[in-house]
Amino acid sequence: MDGAGTATLSAVALTRRFGKRVALSDVSFELARGELTAIIGPNGAGKTTLLSILAGALPPTDGEVRLSEPQRPRGRDPGRRGLPRGSVGWVPQQPALYSKLSVAENLRLFARLESLADPEAAVARMLEQTGLADRHGDQVGKLSGGNQQRVNIAIGLLSEPTVLLLDEPSSSLDPRQRARLWEFIAELAKLGTSVLYSTHDVHEAQQHADRVLALEDGRLVFAGSPAEMDWDY
């Protein structure tokens, strides 16, 4: 894996408060290029908040997110919330798609919003990569949960990001669809994309992560390899 070990994203002392409630407290870590990282923790631990901040969808109360220069910059515009456009792909937990639009229309819309140089080429590439080429004209609302998640991920990958963030990507999928999803994600990591995903499933983190970050009450309580993790904790 060319360039493995190079930090593509650094979270520095990230804190997020909602009123008096502290959702995330002083969380710091780095993501290496091509690394597959799992965030685990119970409900309310701050996983989604952390991913939202890293994606630029939510500003931190304190701290900052640093990104290395994207290797394949696609954006023309300055980044959102200070992040270079195209450097981070985000896949929310629930498919963030327009159910009345077709697969291709959804991809085309977000490709344009990403200001990609060639939106049509990006759409064609993602249809091919996600195996949805033959379903490109289907209305998203009529797809299965698994296929909706594939479109959801495809949108996150439109700009060929150096970092891909996934919020509980397998939660709504059946075992067969999960297997295909992890295959696909592992392939992305092999190609050099840093992947950070949240999950409730301990086995998933053990099997599909190079590194595990454990959050509890907004604090980072563990960061290391799955082998180092005390899974009974």
Next chain:
Amino acid sequence: MLVLYPAVIGALIGFAVSNPTAKPKVAIYTGVPIGHSVVTLGGQKIDVSRYAQELYASITPIMTSSPAQAVADVRSGEALAALIIPSDTVKQIQSLIATGEGNPIVRVVLNDRNPLERDLVQQALQTRVNAVQTAISSQLLKTIAADLQLVLTGGKISFLGHSLDLLGLRNTRTIVQGAVTSLPAGSSLAPALGQVVRFANVAIDGLALAAPEITSVGTPLTIDQTELSGKTTPTASYAIAIAAVVLLMFVTLLLASGMLALERSENAYRRLIGLLRPSQLLAEKVVLATLCALVLTVAMSAILSAFVAIDWSRFGLWVLALGFGGLAFASLGVAVGALARDVSVASLLAFMISLPIAFIALVPATAVSGGLATALNVISFLFPFRAALQAVSNAFNGIAPGIGLPLLHLVGLTLVFAVLARAALTRFADR
């Protein structure tokens, strides 16, 4: 909410309907000197000023010192109308009654801003002027009836300072019948015939006196009615303006609120705000909703203009007024959408807001009184309907003072609702 909303709407309508109608403020100028308001009809005297007091009972009079001051009060909005009674009005009434010649004119100057208010004050004034007309007519009829009774039965009349005995038709008949029965030759016919001749002369004079009175019985007063700018909003084109603004309101509110809520219910909002600034997203929704509504509203106005005359040369101003109105409504719509988080809730909320703000803005200020009127005015000021209606109505008809102020008001509301929407997005997006 489903119970509370109908209850509030019902209470609002019931309160507005049951509230005693406020007296419209009318600027009054009377040039008739005090003590010179008495009209003599035959032997009777009518004090016209007595009817003025009845008029004042149905309005709130603002006494002015000159016709110009009365008109100025209407122009400034202090009064909804002006009633100007020239100094020779009583003299003209007297002349009309006595000789059939005379033209008593009272001048009514109406505000031209709101046809509904104009109709209301016009109705109040017309009712009272009609009462004066009826009172004078009634007195005239009594006089005529007395004259005719005199002609019929005879009696004493006063004419040019002399008291005369009027024989009357019945007596004449008796005399003539007696004369006929006692016509043998040699009887003295001359005195009786002389009496008949005199009666005929007086009767002719009496009927001649009654004739001009009869001609003036119907409408002794002429009302000269004018509008301030010499031009007024026709009720028909005002109705089109209302229709246009109602359509504009529904389309923009439902579209803007629905579009924003859709982003959230489809879960696309979080992804979008990673790509766009929230304010940019809001602006796009506002502009798109406005453009869609503008096309629909202009099309509807164009179709309706086939039935009601609208000044097409002012098309640019139509678009401007409808555009600014649309922006304000759409801005309100995104504020609703930001609060709602769901398309169906946003649509329901938008619909629930639309009805009362249109209703409140359309209630004429003079239809309700006191605190309620003030409350309705404040609410109308805080929402775009009344300002949009004023701008669109003035744009359709070219009524002074134009559309500048309403447009400024709409710009202010657009900004306020946009800020509220932005704050709501921040508040709820973080959850």
